[in-house]
Amino acid sequence: MSGGRQIGAIVKKDIIAELRTKEMVVSMFLFVLLIMVAFHYGFGTTTDFSPFAGGLIWIAFLFTSLLGLNRSFVHEKDEGCLEGLLLSPVDRPNIFFGKMIGNFIFLTIVEIIAVPLYLVMLNLSIRGSVPMFILAIVLSNIGICVVGTLLSTISINTKMRDMLLPLIYLPISSPILICAVTSTNGIMGGVTGEKFAPVISAMKILAAYDIMFLLVAYALYDFVIGE
Amino acid sequence: MIMKKAITILLGIGSVLLLTGIAYAFLVAPIAVDPNTGKEVFHQKILYFHVPVAETSLVSFILAAVFGALFLYKRERKYDFLSLAAVELGFMYGLLVEMTGMMWDKAAWGVWWQWEPRLTTYLILMLMYSGYFVMRSSIGEDSTKARFGAVYAIIAAVNVPLTFFAIRLIPSIHPILFDSSGAGLEGPLLVAFLVSMFGMTFFYVSLLLTRYQMFGVSEELDILKNQIGG
Numbered sequence: 001m002s003g004g005r006q007i008g009a010i011v012k013k014d015i016i017a018e019l020r021t022k023e024m025v026v027s028m029f030l031f032v033l034l035i036m037v038a039f040h041y042g043f044g045t046t047t048d049f050s051p052f053a054g055g056l057i058w059i060a061f062l063f064t065s066l067l068g069l070n071r072s073f074v075h076e077k078d079e080g081c082l083e084g085l086l087l088s089p090v091d092r093p094n095i096f097f098g099k100m101i102g103n104f105i106f107l108t109i110v111e112i113i114a115v116p117l118y119l120v121m122l123n124l125s126i127r128g129s130v131p132m133f134i135l136a137i138v139l140s141n142i143g144i145c146v147v148g149t150l151l152s153t154i155s156i157n158t159k160m161r162d163m164l165l166p167l168i169y170l171p172i173s174s175p176i177l178i179c180a181v182t183s184t185n186g187i188m189g190g191v192t193g194e195k196f197a198p199v200i201s202a203m204k205i206l207a208a209y210d211i212m213f214l215l216v217a218y219a220l221y222d223f224v225i226g227e
Numbered sequence: 228m229i230m231k232k233a234i235t236i237l238l239g240i241g242s243v244l245l246l247t248g249i250a251y252a253f254l255v256a257p258i259a260v261d262p263n264t265g266k267e268v269f270h271q272k273i274l275y276f277h278v279p280v281a282e283t284s285l286v287s288f289i290l291a292a293v294f295g296a297l298f299l300y301k302r303e304r305k306y307d308f309l310s311l312a313a314v315e316l317g318f319m320y321g322l323l324v325e326m327t328g329m330m331w332d333k334a335a336w337g338v339w340w341q342w343e344p345r346l347t348t349y350l351i352l353m354l355m356y357s358g359y360f361v362m363r364s365s366i367g368e369d370s371t372k373a374r375f376g377a378v379y380a381i382i383a384a385v386n387v388p389l390t391f392f393a394i395r396l397i398p399s400i401h402p403i404l405f406d407s408s409g410a411g412l413e414g415p416l417l418v419a420f421l422v423s424m425f426g427m428t429f430f431y432v433s434l435l436l437t438r439y440q441m442f443g444v445s446e447e448l449d450i451l452k453n454q455i456g457g
Contacts, residue, residue, distance in 0.1 A: 147382075150382070151382075154362065154375050154378065154379065155362075157366075157371065157375070158362060158365040158366050158375075159365045159366065159367065160361070160365040164358075164361060164362060164365055167357070167358045167361050167362075168355075168358035168359075168361075168362060168379070170354075171351055171354040171355040171357075171358060172355060172358075172382060172383065172386050174351050174390055174393070175386065175389040175390050175392075175393035178390075178393040178394060178396065178397070179393050179396065182396050182397065198396050201396055202393075202396055205389065205392055205393050205396070208389065209389050212385055212389070213382075213385070216381065216382060216385055220299075220378050220381065220382075223299050223374055223377070223378055224374075224375070224378055
């Protein structure tokens with residue numbers, strides 16, 4: 001099987017498993033909703049959320065992604081599927097790309113439903129360009145899934161399992177949080193001219209982050225997944 | 228035996244240079260003047276300790292990643308020991324950076340903590356490498372420990388420049404008083420700075436080698452214990 005088909009097969013397997021149980025997307029979506037309610041009560045009922053809209057959205061998404069990232073390998077490990085995957089004639093980095101794309105799809109689905117809900121229910125709006133907003137989200141999602149998939153493979157192979165993931169994933173993903181918040185805040189606030197420069201640099205850093213960690217993951221995944 | 232001698236010599240040179248640099252900074256070098264206000268700034272003296280510590284800790288984290296990569300490539304335990312020692316020392320130096328940085332904050336701006344780019348980068352770095360220790364301690368087998376440790380050291384090192392640039396995006400409230408790259412220093416100030424910088428480097432290498440040796444000794448001890456059935 002060619003590399004592309006190997007990756008496709010793993011993604012397809014994850015999607016079929018998800019369609020049968022629906023547990024990952026549903027629980028991630030409920031979690032996003034719960035965080036929104038928590039924000040509402042945490043910051044008072046009359047607060048104008050628009051100056052830190054990007055912050056709210058990304059705190060919610062980052063913690064929600066943790067939920068999905070943990071699940072994606074807990075399944076494989078508990079049912080002994082990981083051994084199966086490793087025994088099958090699939091290149092190790094392709095396992096990574098397959099799992100990563102699966103995580104990316106699930107996170108994106110949750111965000112497609114959650115972003116409009118956040119906009120409506122917290123009374124936010126996107127004043128800048130919507131395609132830019134989407135680009136910022138996609139770039140951040142790639143980063144989240146690349147680093148998250150790599151680190152969740154590590155954490156699942158330790159005694160602490162899913163306890164460990166937040167401790168290593170949140171600091172490593174801090175550039176994503178900073179850049180995602182900076183760019184979405186700028187775009188949602190509709191800044192123009194000189195103030196738009198940080199938005200552009202944030203997106204550049206996000207792109208650099210994605211590329212660098214894709215390379216790192218490609219180079220190191222052999223060592224991570226076990227020998 | 229040669230190693231032991233080398234450590235003693237490095238430690239000696241390092242301590243002497245470091246103390247000379249700091250003494251020179253306090254006793255000989257003039258008190259720096261703020262170019263903006265024209266006032267004398269005594270707390271600038273912390274720079275002769277703070278910057279060498281900061282740069283050594285960054286070098287240490289880079290070394291940890293390099294040794295990690297060497298371990299993955301060659302699979303020799305000594306590289307894992309060196310990588311772990313470098314992370315430990317980098318972490319310890321990082322704590323010193325945070326402490327001296329906070330002292331600077333208090334003296335310059337009257338508060339113990341400012342979300343200033345450099346110190347914030349270090350805070351995230353410290354959190355990142357705390358994860359390294361938690362991860363290692365939650366793995367049973369030594370070989371897995373070494374493998375994951377090496378991978379994580381590389382991931383974290385790649386993340387350092389990205390974090391630094393990302394934090395720079397957020398406008399800093401306070402101007403940076405002195406260019407801490409040392410480029411703003413002249414004459415006797417520069418001499419004091421360079422002397423403590425070299426001192427710190429020698430001191431660091433001696434600590435790294437000592438820690439490395441300790442790992443070797445403790446492994447030998449484990450083997451001997453196993454031999455006598457304890």
